[in-house]
Amino acid sequence: MINPAVFATTFLAAAVEIVEMVIIVVGVGVVRGWRSTLVGAASGLVILTALILALGMALTHVPIGVLRLVVGSLLFVFGLQWLRKGIRRVAANGFRGMGARAATDDGIPTHGMDWTAWLLAFKGVLLEGLEVAIIVVTFGAAARAFPTAALAAAAALVVIGGAGALAHRAVERIPRSALQLLVGTLLSAFGTFWAVEGLGIAWPGEDLAIIALAAWYILAAAAYIGYLRRHAQHARQLAHASAR
Amino acid sequence: MTVSWLNRAATLSLRGLVAFGKFWYGFIIGDDWTVAAAVAAALVVTWLLHTAGVAAWWLPPLAAVAATGTSLRRISR
Numbered sequence: 049m050i051n052p053a054v055f056a057t058t059f060l061a062a063a064v065e066i067v068e069m070v071i072i073v074v075g076v077g078v079v080r081g082w083r084s085t086l087v088g089a090a091s092g093l094v095i096l097t098a099l100i101l102a103l104g105m106a107l108t109h110v111p112i113g114v115l116r117l118v119v120g121s122l123l124f125v126f127g128l129q130w131l132r133k134g135i136r137r138v139a140a141n142g143f144r145g146m147g148a149r150a151a152t153d154d155g156i157p158t159h160g161m162d163w164t165a166w167l168l169a170f171k172g173v174l175l176e177g178l179e180v181a182i183i184v185v186t187f188g189a190a191a192r193a194f195p196t197a198a199l200a201a202a203a204a205l206v207v208i209g210g211a212g213a214l215a216h217r218a219v220e221r222i223p224r225s226a227l228q229l230l231v232g233t234l235l236s237a238f239g240t241f242w243a244v245e246g247l248g249i250a251w252p253g254e255d256l257a258i259i260a261l262a263a264w265y266i267l268a269a270a271a272y273i274g275y276l277r278r279h280a281q282h283a284r285q286l287a288h289a290s291a292r
Numbered sequence: 293m294t295v296s297w298l299n300r301a302a303t304l305s306l307r308g309l310v311a312f313g314k315f316w317y318g319f320i321i322g323d324d325w326t327v328a329a330a331v332a333a334a335l336v337v338t339w340l341l342h343t344a345g346v347a348a349w350w351l352p353p354l355a356a357v358a359a360t361g362t363s364l365r366r367i368s369r
Contacts, residue, residue: 122320124356125331129322132360136367163315240352247339249349261353268357272364279368 051193058187058200064255065179066204068238070212072172075231078219079130080156080165088166092173100181107185110178117246119175120239126168127235134229135269139276143226168235175242180205229269237261324367330359 077085100107156162180201188197222230241251241258251257321328334355341348 121331121335124352125320125322125328128327128331128356128360132324132327132363135360135364164319167319236356240356243335244338244349244352247335247342249338249342249347251349257349264353265357268360272361275361276364276368 050199051191051196054187054191054193054196055200058183058197059204061183061187062180062201062204063208065176065183066208068258069172069176070208071234072176072238073169074212074216074219075227075234076165076168076172078216078222079224079228079231080162080168084162084165085169087161088169089173091166092170092177095170096174096177096181099178105185105189107178107181110182112178112182113246113248115175115178115246116242119171120242120244120246122171122239123168123235124239124243126164127232127237127239130228130232131236131265131269132232134225134232135272136276137225138229138269139273139280141225143223172238233262233265233269236265324363327356327359327363330355 073085073089076088099110103110156165184194184197184201188194191197219227237258240261244251253260331352334352338348338351341351
């Protein structure tokens with residue numbers, strides 16, 4: 049017998065975490081390639097399943113704060129690298145993109161596993177998946193409706209995962225330079241959010257703070273793109289004047 | 293025979309270790325160590341302020357944008 053209140057609450061709470069997971073997997077997959085990203089996501093799911101089976105209800109004792117701090121800090125510094133590269137590319141080339149994927153420009157291996165993509169997807173799936181599992185255990189135990197809570201989380205995964213799978217073709221149409229900027233912004237926003245949460249600090253507005261952080265990094269990126277363009281134009285004018 | 297096998301294993305382990313180190317260096321430090329250092333410092337200061345009872349959630353995003361700007365300015369010169 050399904051408990052509708054537990055189903056709705058767990059579905060919504062799990063959906064917030066799964067949206068974050070799907071954004072990371074789709075963003076990394078589109079920028080760095082799908083094979084390594086999907087292997088990373090699948091590896092995260094395997095470890096997550098093993099943890100759930102091994103720990104069961106004891107999952108609530110997993111030091112999620114430490115995990116958030118480690119994963120968040122790594123995403124934070126890596127996201128800022130992509131943000132910087134994105135800003136420089138958009139400042140130099142605009143939103144025209146770069147044509148075909150220039151693998152060597154990004155240090156993406158042309159063959160074999162891309163461990164960067166693997167790690168980003170693995171961490172995103174493991175951290176967010178653990179948060180979903182903890183939501184299921186907490187809500188399920190509180191209302192004595194564990195099967196309903198598990199079913200709601202599974203439904204959220206199917207719905208949002210399906211939406212991500214449908215959206216990836218649309219995302220692939222975004223010019224590559226803009227995409228790198230966008231994914232860099234999102235990784236930086238998620239990384240900042242998790243690292244600070246991992247320190248035990250609550251964000252004003254809770255998960256909505258991620259949107260504010262993404263907006264903050266987009267505004268900063270726009271300002272720096274303007275600065276780099278003005279700087280390049282000034283340098284060209286100086287070179288032109290000295291050539292006369 | 294055993295010695296050459298051991299040498300080969302040691303060489304492979306060393307190569308693996310170097311590749312592992314290079315991977316993490318590229319992942320965390322990338323092309324500008326100052327940004328990673330600024331993020332680490334900002335997180336430490338945020339934690340110190342938090343333990344002193346000061347709301348400091350605003351510090352890491354501010355430090356990240358400042359460090360990114362400094363890095364971009366340095367590169368564009």
